[in-house]
Amino acid sequence: MAEAAAQTVLDKISQGHLECPICCCRFKDPKILDCLHSFCLNCLENMIGKQKSESKKITCPVCRRETEVPDGGLQSLSSSFFLISLVDEIHKQEQLLGKALTTCATCKSCDEGHETVSRCLDCKTNICKKCQEAHQFLKYTKDHRIIPAEELDKSRVLPADISKSVESKCRKHIDQSLCFYCESCDILICSMCAATEHRTADHKYTAIYDAIGSFRKSVDDILQKFDKSKEQLASNGDSITHARKRLQKNLAQARSDISAKAEAEIAKIRKKAKLLNEKVDQIGLERDSEYEKVLMHNRSQMERADQIVTAVNDLMRQADDFELLELKPKVMHNLEFQKELKCEPAKVDMAFIGVTCQDVVSDTDLGKLLLKEKWQLKEEFGKKGNGDGKFQCAGAVKCFSNGDIVVCDTDLKRLSLFTSTGHFKTSIAQGAECHELDDPFSVAVNCDDLLFVTDKDKVKVFDKELQYVREFTPTVDDTEGRSESDLRGIAVDKQRVAVADRGRKVISVHNLDGSLITSTSNNMVKNDLAMCNKERLIFTNDKEKRLMCVDLKGNEVFNVMTLRNGKPVSPNSVMCDDVDGSIYIAVNFKRTGNGAVQHYGLNGKFIATVAQGLFNPFEMAFTPAGNVVVADMHSVKVFDRM
Template sequence: MASNVTAQLVLEKISVDHLECSICTNRFRQPKLLDCLHSFCLQCLQELRQSQDPSGTKLTCPLCRHETMLIGSGVADLPNNFAFSALVEEVTMQEKLLEGQGSDMKCQACDEENQAISRCMDCDHFLCQECQKAHGRMTLMMKSHKIYSLAQLQSGQIVYKSKLRDEVPKCCKHPDQNLNVYCNSCEQVICTTCYVLDHTKHSLTGLPEAAEKCKEKVREMVQKCESRKTELSTTIEETCKSRKKLDTMFANTQKKISKKAQHEITKLKQEIAKIQNEMAKIQKEEQNLLKETDTIYQDKLKAYEAVQATNRTEVTQTEHKLEEVEQLMNQASCYEILELQQKLLHNLSELTGKQPEQVPDKLTLMDFEESERSLGRLILEEEPKAAEKQSPLRPGRSCVKEKWELKTEVKNFELTWVHIAHAAACSNNKILVLDSFNHALFTVSLTNSQHAPPHIPQRLQINGLTDAMCIAVSKDDKLLALDGPEVKVFNKQHQLLHQFTPGRGSDSIPTCLALDGSNLIAVGYKGNDEISLHNPDGSLIRRLPAPMMGYYLTMYNYRLIYTTGLTKRLVCVDYYGTSVFSVDMISNVQACLYPKGVCCDSDGSIYVAVLGHPTGVILHYSPDGKYIGCVIKDCIHPHGITFTSDGDLVVAAGVSVKVYHRV
C-alpha cells in the first residue's frame, strides 16, 4: 500500500506526457528549452534543424510554430532543462524500485557487481553489503553520509532525489567557477571572476533575493493572464447568449414572413382566377426573402463561430502556457528561473496584450417590415425613427420658382485641354473636380466673398488613382473614386484606405457612383441597367434594377435618382428597386438635348444639368419629381453638379467650374 502512495507522490509532480519528448515520444534525453518554453531532446532538435534550415538562425517549434533565435553553437547552446532531466531520472528510478526491479540493481562503488542493498545519497551510489560496511569504516566525513536501504526507498519512506537538483551550474566563461551572483544591470547570473572583470560597476544581487524578485514578477503576470482567461471565458458566455438571441430573432423573422405570406395568400384565394399570378409572385418573393434571410443568418453564424473559435483557441493556448510556466516555476532551480526570466515574462506579456474577439451588437439585428406594395423588406440595421426621417414631399422652396446668379467661375487649369465632368464638395470650403479627358483631379478653394477670386486650381497627384471616371466625397471628407472597374476609398490626406470591385465581372462595367448621409455607396451600370448598393466597407447589400441607367447618379432620403441620357428622363427608385417616379424631361424644356448631372438640396429639391442648344441649363424639380422651372440659363456645357455646405451650386462646366448662389 505504501508503494502505491509513493508512486503517486512522485508521478504527480509532472504528468507522463511532460516527461516525454513530443518529437520522439520517448523520455527526455538532454532536454533543451526553446523561447516558447517547450522542451525537446537535444538530438531531436538537431535533427529538426536539419529538416527545417540547417544554415538558418531560427528554429520553429513543432508544437506552437514560435521561432527561437539560435546563437553560438546553435541548438547545443540552448538552455538545458535541468528540472526535466532530474524528473526523468527520479521517475525512472522510482518506477524501477516500485516495479520490483530493485533486486537487479548492482553496486556502483566496487567492480564486483554485487547486488545493491542500499544507496548513499551523498555519493549518489547504490552500495552492496561490503561497500556499506566500508562506508562506516572510512573517515569521519564519509561516516556522516546518509545511507538508506532499498526497502526504505521501495516503501516510500524515503523518496529518491536526483543529484541534478543540487548541482550548481558553472560559468560558461570560467568553467572552474560556480554561478553565484545575479547582475541586475545585465540581467544574467555570473561568477565571482566575471564580477571582478566585467561587472564591478553594475548593480548586483544575491541569487535567492534575485530569484524571489523574478518569482514575484512571474506571479504578477500569471495573475494578469488568469484575469484575461476569465475575461475570455465571460466573452464566450456572452457570445453564446447573443447567438441565442440571433437564433430567436431569426426564427421570429421567418415566422413573420411566413405569417404575412399566408395571410396574403388567404386573401388572394377569394379571387382565384384574377389573382393566381399575384399568388405566385408573393410565394416567389417569400422564398427569396426566406433565402436571403437564411443566407444572411448563415453569414452571421460564421462570424459568431469565427469569434468563438478564436476565443476558445486563445483560452486553450493561455491554459497551456500557464501550465508550462507553472511547471517550470515549480521544478526549475533559482539559476534556471533567473536565466529564463526574460523568456518567462515575454511569454506572459504576449498573453496579456491580446484582447478577446467581440461580436458587434448590430450582428444580432434581423427583422421584417411589411409593405403594401410587396410582402415587405428585411431590416438588418438600425434605421432613423419615422419622426426623424425627412419627408420626401417636404414643402418649402421646392415648390417655389427660384433665381440663381453666378458667384464665381474657376478656369486657369494647368492643362491645355481639359473636360471638367464631375465635382464633389468637401466640408472645408474646398471642392474636388475631375478632368475626365486627362483623368486628372484638381482641388479648388472657394471664398465666402462674392467678389474675391478663388484660389488657382491645384492638381492632385494621388497614388493608386490612375483612371478616375467619377468621384464623390463623404460627410467626413473621404474621397471615393470610380477607377476602372474598382471603387477606391481615400482618407482626407488622399491616402488609399481600401478598394473593392462592385461589378459582377468583365461584363459589368460601372459608370457612376454616389454616397448618402449614412455613407452607403451606390454604383450604377449603364450597360446592365442596374445599381449595386454597398456598405461603407464595400460589402454588397443588394443589386436592384435601374432602367435606362446613365452616367450620373445621386442619393437622398433612401432614394436613388439618376438621368437616362438619350432617353431624356429623370428616374427615381427606392433602395429596393421600387419605382418612385420617371419624368419625361422633353416636356419640361424643348431644347433638352442630353440630361447630365443630378443632385439634391437639403430639403430634397432636385436639380438637373442639361446640355442644350445653344446653351445648357439647370432645371429644378420637387422631391416627388414635379417640374418647377429652369433656374439657371446660359450655362455652357454643364455636366456634374453638387451643393457646397453653404448651399451654393457647383457646376462642372467642361473647361471651367462655375459656382452659383441663390438670390
C-alpha cells in the first residue's frame, strides 16, 4: 500500500506540475517564455511551424502573450532547469517504485496472462512482449518510456535533492560553468565571456550570488507593491460593488418617483376634468331650466287662448241675437287676451356649449434626470436663541426610527427632541432639575432606538423619549501618560459602540452594555467619529485638515487631506452610508456661511460637493426615509438627496 500511495503522489505531481500544456506529456527540454509559462521545445517548434506568417514572435497558448523569438531560434530561449531536474527526479523515484512493483510476473495490459518483460513508466504498469510491441506501434503510445524488467531489478537509484538545479554551462563556451551575471546585457556569462565579450567598461557584471541576492530583493520589493496594489484593487472592488448596489437602489427610487409623479399629474388632470365637467353640468342645468320655463309659459298661453276661442265659438253658435248683444262687452273683453298673447321665442344660442382643452401635458418632460448627487434643502427649523426650539450651537443631531430628531446644543448643554417636521416636543438640560446631563457633546442612535451621549468622561444612554436608562465609563489603558478622559465623537452599529477620547487620544469599541471590546491609540483623534460596515473607524481632524480611516486594530486604511477648490479645508464631522460605504464630511471654509458637505468614496477618494451655502455645519444623520439632517449652528436643515 505504501508503494501504491507513493505512486499516486508522483502521478499527481506529474499531472499538476510536470506536464506540458500543449502535449500533456512530461516536459522534454522545457523552455520558458516571457510570460513565465514553460513548454517542451519540440511543442514550441511544431506550434511556430504551423504559423502562416513568418513572424518573429510566438504566442503563449495559455495567456496569449507574445514572446520575441531570439536570433538563435527557439533553442536559445531560457531553459527551465528546475523543471528538468524535477522531471529527472520523478523518473528516478518511479524507477525505484517500479522495482517494488515487478513482483507481479504477469502482464496487466492484456488478458493473455503472458510473462512480464518490461514496464511502461507512462502507463504505470508491467507489460508483456506483445504489449510492448503494440506500445511501439501505436501512435499515442510510441513515445512512452519503457524499461526492461531486468534494469528495474538492477537499479539502485538513491533519492536526490530536487531543489538542486542542473549545473549550468555557458552556451558559447560549453566547457565553462556560468559564474557571472552581466547586468548591462541581462545574461549569465562564464569567466571566458567576462574576459572577452564583456570586458569593456560599458559591461557591468557581478558574481551570480550577489546578482541573485539583489534580484530577490528587487522582486520582494515589487511583490510587496503588488500586495498593496491588490489591496487597493480589492478596496476598489468593494467600492464598485457598493456603488452598484446604490445604483440599483437609486434606479428603483427614480422609477418609483417617476411613477408617483405620473400618478400625481394624472390625479391633477382627473381633478381638473371633474371640475370642468361639473361646470358643464351646472350650465346645462341652468339653460335647460330656462328652456323649461319658456316652454311652460308658451303652453299656458296656448291653453288660455284655446279656452277663450272655444267659449266664444260655442256662444256664437248657441245664443240668439239678443243674448249676443247683451254679452257683447264680456265677449269683447275676453277677446282682448289676443292682444296679450305673446309667444316667447326659442333662444337657440343657449343650446351651444363647447370646451377648448389646454395641453396640461405639454412638450416639456415630466422631469429632469440628475446624473450627479446633489442635496436640495427640504425644510429648516430653529433659530438663534435660548428658548425651546432655539439653538446657540446645534452641534450634534441624530434620528430615531419614527423620524423624531434629537439635537444636542453644546453651548446650552441641552438635548432637544423634535418631530420629523421640526415641531418641538421636549428637552433635558444640565442643571439641578436634570442630574443625568453634565456636558453633552455628541450623540448616536442604534437600531433599538437607544440614544448614546458622550458626556465628559461617561457615555449616557436614553430612550426615544429622552428618559434616562443607564451609563458607563469607557475604561482603557492610559496612553502616553494621558489619564484624563475627554469623550467626544460617538458611533454605533447593531452590536457595538465606538467612542473617541480626545483627552487620551484613543478610540475604544464597546459592547452595548459598555464592556470593552478593543481600543486603539491615535494622535489624530479629535471630535467626530463614524463606523462603517467594513469594520472600520472613520474620523476627522479639523486642525490638521485630515480625513482618516483605521480598522478595529488601529491599522491605517487611508489618511487624506480635505480640500475645497484645491485648498485645504477644515472638516467638522463625518458620517457613513452603510448602503454603499460612502463617506460624507461637513466642512467649513475660512468663515461661517461658507460651509459645505462633501462626498468621499469607501477608499477615501473625493467624489463631489453635494451641498453648499451652510452656515457652520457640524454633525449629520440619515433620516429613516433616506434624507439627511444637518446640525447647522443655529438651525437644523433637512436635505433631500437628489
